Amino acid sequence: xxxxxxxxxxxxxxxxxxxxxxxxxxxxxxxxxxxxxxxxxxxxxxxxxxxxxxxxxxxxxxxxxxxxxxxxxxxxxxxxxxxxxxxxxxxxxxxxxxxxxxxxxxxxxxxxxxxxxxxxxxxxxxxxxxxxxxxxxxxxxxxxxxxxxxxxxxxxxxxxxxxxxxxxxxxxxxxxxxxxxxxxxxxxxxxxxxxxx
Amino acid sequence: xxxxxxxxxxxxxxxxxxxxxxxxxxxxxxxxxxxxxxxxxxxxxxxxxxxxxxxxxxxxxxxxxxxxxxxxxxxxxxxxxxxxxxxxxxxxxxxxxxxxxxxxxxxxxxxxxxxxxxxxxxxxxxxxxxxxxxxxxxxxxxxxxxxxxxxxxxxxxxxxxxxxxxxxxxxxxxxxxxxxxxxxxxxxxxxxxxxxx
DNA sequence: TGTACATCAGTGAACGCGCGTTCACTGATGTAC
DNA sequence: TGTACATCAGTGAACGCGCGTTCACTGATGTAC
Numbered sequence: 001x002x003x004x005x006x007x008x009x010x011x012x013x014x015x016x017x018x019x020x021x022x023x024x025x026x027x028x029x030x031x032x033x034x035x036x037x038x039x040x041x042x043x044x045x046x047x048x049x050x051x052x053x054x055x056x057x058x059x060x061x062x063x064x065x066x067x068x069x070x071x072x073x074x075x076x077x078x079x080x081x082x083x084x085x086x087x088x089x090x091x092x093x094x095x096x097x098x099x100x101x102x103x104x105x106x107x108x109x110x111x112x113x114x115x116x117x118x119x120x121x122x123x124x125x126x127x128x129x130x131x132x133x134x135x136x137x138x139x140x141x142x143x144x145x146x147x148x149x150x151x152x153x154x155x156x157x158x159x160x161x162x163x164x165x166x167x168x169x170x171x172x173x174x175x176x177x178x179x180x181x182x183x184x185x186x187x188x189x190x191x192x193x194x195x196x197x
Numbered sequence: 198x199x200x201x202x203x204x205x206x207x208x209x210x211x212x213x214x215x216x217x218x219x220x221x222x223x224x225x226x227x228x229x230x231x232x233x234x235x236x237x238x239x240x241x242x243x244x245x246x247x248x249x250x251x252x253x254x255x256x257x258x259x260x261x262x263x264x265x266x267x268x269x270x271x272x273x274x275x276x277x278x279x280x281x282x283x284x285x286x287x288x289x290x291x292x293x294x295x296x297x298x299x300x301x302x303x304x305x306x307x308x309x310x311x312x313x314x315x316x317x318x319x320x321x322x323x324x325x326x327x328x329x330x331x332x333x334x335x336x337x338x339x340x341x342x343x344x345x346x347x348x349x350x351x352x353x354x355x356x357x358x359x360x361x362x363x364x365x366x367x368x369x370x371x372x373x374x375x376x377x378x379x380x381x382x383x384x385x386x387x388x389x390x391x392x393x394x
Numbered sequence: 395t396g397t398a399c400a401t402c403a404g405t406g407a408a409c410g411c412g413c414g415t416t417c418a419c420t421g422a423t424g425t426a427c
Numbered sequence: 428t429g430t431a432c433a434t435c436a437g438t439g440a441a442c443g444c445g446c447g448t449t450c451a452c453t454g455a456t457g458t459a460c
Contacts, residue, residue, distance in 0.1 A: 002456085002457090003401090003402075003403075003455085003456055003457070006403075006456095007402090007403060010403080010404085025313060026309070026310060026313055028225045029313065031445070031446060031447085032446080032447060032448085033445070033446075033447085034445085041403095041404070041405090042404065042405050042406060043405095043406090043447090043448090044404070044405060044406065044407090044448090044449085044450085045403065045404040045405070046404095046447095046448090047448075047449085048402080048403055048404070049403090052447080052448085053446090053447060053448090101312070107358070108309065109309055110309055110361075111308060111309045111354065111357035111358060111361060112223070112305065112306055112307055112308045112309040112310055112357045112360075112361075113223060113309055113310055114357075114360075114361035115298070115357075115360040115361050116222060116223055116226065119363070122361065122362070122363045123363060125361050125362065126361075126362045126363055126364060126367065129358065129361075129362060129367075130367075145370070145374075146370065146373065146374035146377065147374070147378075149355075149358075149370065149371050149374040149375070150351070150355070150374040150375050150377065150378030151378075152354075152358070153351055153354040153355035153358055153371065153374070153375050153378075154347070154350055154351040154354060154355075154378070155354070156354045156357075156358065157308065157349075157350040157351060157352070157353045157354020157355065157357065158346075158347070158350035158351075158354065160308035160309045160311075160312075160353075160354065160357070161304070161308060161326065161346075161349070161350055161353065163309075163311075163312040164307075164308060164309075164311035164312045164319065164322050164323075164326075165319070165322065165323045165326060166316070166319045166320060166323055167323060170323065170326075170327075173342070173343065173346065174346050174350065176343065177342075177343035177344070177346040177347040177350070178346070178347050178350050180343065180347065181344075181347030181348075181350075181351070181382055184382060184385040184386075185378055185381060185382055185385070187385075188381040188382070188384075188385055189381075199423085199424090200422085200423055200424070200434090200435075200436070203423095203436075204435090204436060204437095207436080207437085228412070228413060228414085229413080229414060229415085230412070230413075230414085231412085231413095238436095238437070238438090239437070239438050239439060240414090240415090240438095240439090241415090241416085241417080241437070241438060241439065241440090242436065242437040242438070243414095243415090243437095244415075244416085245435080245436055245437070246436090249414080249415085250413090250414060250415085
C-alpha cells in the first residue's frame with residue numbers, strides 16, 4: 001500500500017470509530033487518546049489527520065449523517081407521502097434503533113448536547129438537520145419543511161427519551177406512543193393539503 | 198442563624214445553582230469545584246451536603262422538576278383537554294423557554310445525555326418523566342399516558358433541536374412547526390375519543 | 395540496479411488543566427455543668 | 428453568668444486520572460540521480 005493510501009485508510013478508521021463513539025457516548029465520551037489507543041495508534045499522530053478535536057467531531061458528525069441517510073431514507077417509491085412518513089417513523093422509533101445508537105441518527109444522540117458544543121459542531125448539526133428535512137422525499141414534490149421538522153422533532157425526541165429511561169416497558173411504551181403520534185400527524189398533514197402521488 | 202439552619206441554607210444554595218447549571222451546561226458542565234467556588238465556598242465542604250457528585254445531579258434534577266412543574270403546569274381550569282395541551286405546547290415551545298434553559302424543563306436539556314448517565318440520574322429522569330405524563334392534568338379524568346408521552350417527546354425534541362441550531366430563523370421555524378404539530382396532534386386525540394369537560 | 399537524500403505518518407514524553415474524592419485541620423456554634 | 432468541652436460546617440492541600448494539544452524524534456516509504 002502506498003503511503004498516501006495508508007494515510008487515507010488511517011484517517012477513515014479514526015473517522016469511523018469517532019462517528020460511532022460520538023453517537024454511543026456523546027461528545028464528551030469521545031476522547032482523542034482513547035480513540036487512538038483503541039485503533040492501535042498513539043494520540044500524538046492524531047494531529048496529522050485532524051487540526052483539532054472539534055474538527056474531528058464535526059467531520060464525524062457528517063460521516064454519521066451520510067451513514068444514517070443510507071440506512072433510514074431508503075424507501076420504496078410507490079408510496080404516498082403519508083405512507084413514506086409512517087414507514088420512516090416506524091424505522092426511526094424501533095427497538096433496533098433505540099438499542100444501537102452507535103449506528104443510528106446523530107440528531108437523537110446529540111440533540112441536548114449540541115447547544116453546548118462549539119461552532120463547528122453546531123454548524124455541522126444544522127447542515128444535518130437541513131439534510132434530513134429536505135432529503136428522502138420525492139424531489140419532484142418537496143414536502144413542506146415545517147412538517148418534516150415537526151416529524152423529526154417527534155421522532156428524535158421520542159428516541160432520546162426512550163433511551164434515557166431505565167424501565168424497558170416504559171421505554172417501549174414511549175416508542176409505541178411516538179410511532180402512533182407520527183402516524184396521526186402524517187394523516188393530519190395529508191388531510192389538509194391533499195396527498196400527492 | 199442556628200448552625201443547622203445555616204447548613205440547610207448552604208445545601209439549598211448548592212442545589213439551586215446545580216439545578217440551574219445542570220440545565221444550562223449539562224451534566225458535564227457542572228463540576229463540584231467550580232460550583233462551590235462560585236458559591237464562595239471550597240470544594241472539600243461539598244461532601245458534608247452530598248455523598249457524591251451523582252447524588253447531587255439526581256437531587257438537582259428533582260429540584261429542577263419541581264420548579265418546572267410550577268412554571269409550566271399552572272393552567273386555567275376551564276379549558277378542554279385539547280386546549281390545555283395546546284397552551285402547554287405554546288409555553289413549552291416558546292422563544293422564552295428556548296433562550297433560558299437554566300430555568301426550563303430538564304428533560305429537554307438532558308434528553309440525549311441521560312442515557313449515558315449513572316443509575317441515580319437515570320432513575321430521577323424516569324420519575325420526572327412519569328410526573329410530567331400524569332401531572333398537570335385533570336385528576337378526575339386522567340389523560341392516556343401514551344398521548345402525553347408523544348406530546349412531551351414532540352415538545353422536548355423540538356426544543357432541543359431549536360436550541361442546537363445556530364441560525365435563529367431556522368430555530369424559530371422549528372419552534373413554530375412543533376407548536377403547530379402539537380396542536381394538530383391534540384386535535385387528533387380529541388377527535389377520536391371525544392373531549393371531556 | 396544501487397545509493398543518497400527527502401518526506402512525513404506515526405511515536406511517546408511532556409505541557410497545563412479540571413475532574414471527583416479524601417482527609418487532617420480549624421474555629422465558631424452549641425451544650426453541660 | 429462563666430467556664431470547659433463537644434460538635435461539625437467548612438477549609439485547603441493532596442490523591443490519581445483523563446483531557447486536548449505540542450513537539451522533538453524515528454524509521455519506513457518515496458524520489459532523484
